[in-house]
Amino acid sequence: MAWYYREGEAMAIRLRGVARVCCVIGKVVLMAVLVTWVVAASLVWILRDGLAPGMIESAGTQAVAKFLVCWGVPALVLAVPLVGLSAIERRLTPP
Numbered sequence: 555m556a557w558y559y560r561e562g563e564a565m566a567i568r569l570r571g572v573a574r575v576c577c578v579i580g581k582v583v584l585m586a587v588l589v590t591w592v593v594a595a596s597l598v599w600i601l602r603d604g605l606a607p608g609m610i611e612s613a614g615t616q617a618v619a620k621f622l623v624c625w626g627v628p629a630l631v632l633a634v635p636l637v638g639l640s641a642i643e644r645r646l647t648p649p
Contacts, residue, residue: 570646577643584636588629595625 599621 570648574643574646577639577646581636581639581643584632584639588632588636591625591629591632595621595629599625
Protein backbone atom coordinates (compact mmCIF):
# COMPACT_ATOMS: atom_id res chain seq x y z
CA MET A 555 0.00 0.00 0.00
CA ALA A 556 2.89 2.36 0.70
CA TRP A 557 4.10 1.92 -2.90
CA TYR A 558 0.84 3.35 -4.31
CA TYR A 559 1.00 6.27 -1.93
CA ARG A 560 4.51 7.13 -3.09
CA GLU A 561 3.49 6.77 -6.74
CA GLY A 562 0.53 9.10 -6.21
CA GLU A 563 2.72 11.55 -4.35
CA ALA A 564 5.24 11.57 -7.20
CA MET A 565 2.43 12.27 -9.67
CA ALA A 566 1.18 15.14 -7.51
CA ILE A 567 4.66 16.64 -7.42
CA ARG A 568 4.95 16.42 -11.22
CA LEU A 569 1.51 17.97 -11.71
CA ARG A 570 2.41 20.75 -9.29
CA GLY A 571 5.50 21.50 -11.39
CA VAL A 572 3.44 21.58 -14.59
CA ALA A 573 0.90 23.90 -12.97
CA ARG A 574 3.68 26.19 -11.80
CA VAL A 575 5.16 26.39 -15.32
CA CYS A 576 1.70 27.19 -16.73
CA CYS A 577 1.33 29.97 -14.15
CA VAL A 578 4.70 31.43 -15.12
CA ILE A 579 3.79 31.34 -18.82
CA GLY A 580 0.44 33.00 -18.08
CA LYS A 581 2.17 35.69 -16.02
CA VAL A 582 4.66 36.43 -18.80
CA VAL A 583 1.90 36.70 -21.41
CA LEU A 584 -0.28 38.93 -19.21
CA MET A 585 2.70 41.14 -18.31
CA ALA A 586 3.61 41.54 -21.99
CA VAL A 587 0.03 42.50 -22.86
CA LEU A 588 -0.12 44.91 -19.91
CA VAL A 589 3.14 46.65 -20.87
CA THR A 590 1.99 46.88 -24.48
CA TRP A 591 -1.31 48.35 -23.33
CA VAL A 592 0.41 50.97 -21.16
CA VAL A 593 2.71 52.04 -24.01
CA ALA A 594 -0.14 52.08 -26.54
CA ALA A 595 -2.38 54.05 -24.19
CA SER A 596 0.07 56.89 -23.86
CA LEU A 597 0.78 57.01 -27.60
CA VAL A 598 -2.91 56.93 -28.51
CA TRP A 599 -3.60 59.69 -25.99
CA ILE A 600 -0.90 61.90 -27.53
CA LEU A 601 -2.11 61.22 -31.09
CA ARG A 602 -5.75 61.81 -30.19
CA ASP A 603 -5.00 64.97 -28.26
CA GLY A 604 -2.83 66.87 -30.70
CA LEU A 605 -1.54 65.16 -33.81
CA ALA A 606 -4.63 63.64 -35.39
CA PRO A 607 -6.67 65.55 -38.02
CA GLY A 608 -9.76 65.64 -35.80
CA MET A 609 -7.87 66.48 -32.62
CA ILE A 610 -9.78 66.63 -29.38
CA GLU A 611 -8.50 68.94 -26.70
CA SER A 612 -8.54 67.50 -23.21
CA ALA A 613 -8.02 69.40 -19.99
CA GLY A 614 -8.72 69.20 -16.29
CA THR A 615 -10.31 66.53 -14.19
CA GLN A 616 -12.63 65.44 -16.98
CA ALA A 617 -9.61 64.43 -19.08
CA VAL A 618 -8.09 62.52 -16.17
CA ALA A 619 -11.37 60.73 -15.46
CA LYS A 620 -11.81 59.83 -19.13
CA PHE A 621 -8.25 58.50 -19.30
CA LEU A 622 -8.72 56.37 -16.18
CA VAL A 623 -11.99 54.89 -17.41
CA CYS A 624 -10.95 54.29 -21.03
CA TRP A 625 -7.43 53.05 -20.34
CA GLY A 626 -7.28 52.21 -16.65
CA VAL A 627 -10.15 49.73 -16.58
CA PRO A 628 -8.68 47.48 -19.31
CA ALA A 629 -5.29 47.65 -17.57
CA LEU A 630 -7.00 46.63 -14.33
CA VAL A 631 -8.68 43.75 -16.14
CA LEU A 632 -5.19 42.54 -17.11
CA ALA A 633 -3.60 43.24 -13.72
CA VAL A 634 -6.10 41.34 -11.56
CA PRO A 635 -5.47 37.93 -13.19
CA LEU A 636 -1.74 38.70 -13.04
CA VAL A 637 -1.95 39.12 -9.28
CA GLY A 638 -4.05 35.95 -9.03
CA LEU A 639 -1.50 33.94 -11.02
CA SER A 640 1.27 35.28 -8.78
CA ALA A 641 -0.59 34.10 -5.69
CA ILE A 642 -1.21 30.67 -7.22
CA GLU A 643 2.44 30.37 -8.22
CA ARG A 644 3.55 31.19 -4.68
CA ARG A 645 1.33 28.40 -3.33
CA LEU A 646 2.73 25.94 -5.88
CA THR A 647 6.38 26.73 -5.08
CA PRO A 648 7.87 24.03 -2.84
CA PRO A 649 8.90 25.21 0.63
